[in-house]
Amino acid sequence: MSPLPFVTYDVFTTTPYTGNPLAIVEQAGALTTAQMQSMAREFNLSETIFVQPPDNPDHTAKVRIFFPTAEIPFAGHPTIGCAIHLATQRNSGADWDDLITLEEVAGLVPVTISSRAGQIRAEFTAPQLPVPLGGDTSAELIGKALGLSAGQIGYGSHVPRVWKAGPDFLFVPLAGPHALAAAKPTGTAWAELTRNTNESVFLYTPAGDHGFRTRMFAPDHGMPEDPATGSASAIFAAQLLAGGNLAPQGTTSFTLTQGVEMGRPSEIGLSVDCAEGKLTAIRIAGSAVPVMSGQITPPSAA
Secondary structure, three states, X not given: OOOEEEEEEEEOOOOOOOOEEEXXXXXXXXXXXXXXXXXXXXXXXXXXXXXEOOOOOOOOEEEXXXXXXXXEOOOHHHHHHHHHHHHHHOOOOOOEEEEEEEEEOOEEEEEEEEEEOOEEEEEEEOOOOOEEEOOOOOHHHHHHHHOOOHHHEOEOOEXXXXXXXXXXXXXXXXXXXXXXXXXXXXXXXXXXXXXXXXXXXXEXXXXXXXXXXXXXXXXXXXXXXXXXXXXXXXXXXXXXXXXXXXXXXXXXXXXXXEOHHHOOOEEEEEEEEEEOOEEEEEEEEEOEEEEEXXXXXXOOOO
C-alpha cells in the first residue's frame, strides 16, 4: 500500500508543544482495523484518528479513533483537532466560520469552527449524555490506589462516581491542589480499583468560581497520564450536576485546566445545558495548532 499523509496537532492549546498531541491519518478508507491499530501503536500518542470518506455525502468525513491499545467510540481531543485540520484545508484568511460533521462510532458529531485574527477555536456537542455505572468507589480503596489518604478523597457534596457516554471514567474529587499534584497510580491497589470500576480515572479539584484543575490516568490503555481528555471533560458534566455545580435551568460554563503536572498545560471549555435539573446538552470547546506533517506507510494487511 502507498504511503498515506499524516499531520500532528497539539490540541486544547494555542501554543505548540503544550496541550495534547494528536496524529491525524488521511485517506484511510482502505485500511483494516488491524492496520489502524498498528499505526496508532506506532505513533504511540494518547489517540490517533483516521479520516475516511463519509457514509453520508452530506457529512464531512467518517473517522475512527484509536488508543495505542484499542479502538474507542468517541474522544474529544481527536474530534477538536481533526475538525480544525479539515476546516483549515477548505478555508483561507484570518476570519471565517465553518461546520465540520464527523461520523464517529458513538454517533454523529457536528463541530463548529471559528477563526478570528488567525486564532481558531472549535466546539462540539457530545453525541451522548452520561449514564451512571457501578463499582467499588470507596474512599479507602481510591486513596490507596492514588497514594493518598481516604480523607483527601471527596469534598462537600462531591463523591467518586463512574459515568459512561461512549467511553466511561471513574471521576474522583480531591480536596485541594496538593492532593491533585501528589496523586499517582500505586501498586496492587490501583489494579484492584481499575478491575472493580474503570481503567480510566479522572481526578479534579476546584480552581476558582468557574474552573477546575484536572488529571487523567489510564496506564492500562497505554496512557500513564493524558494531558487533555475531552471525552472525560464532557462526561464530567454529570459529576458536576450530582455535585450541585450546575444551574437547574439554562447554561453553566467552566474552564478545565489539565496537563499542568506533565508540563503540557491544556485548556478545555465546558458548557452544560440543563432543563428542570436534568442534562440536555454538553459542549466542549478548544483550540489546536499544527506541529508536524509527513507520510506513513501502512503495515501489510493480515
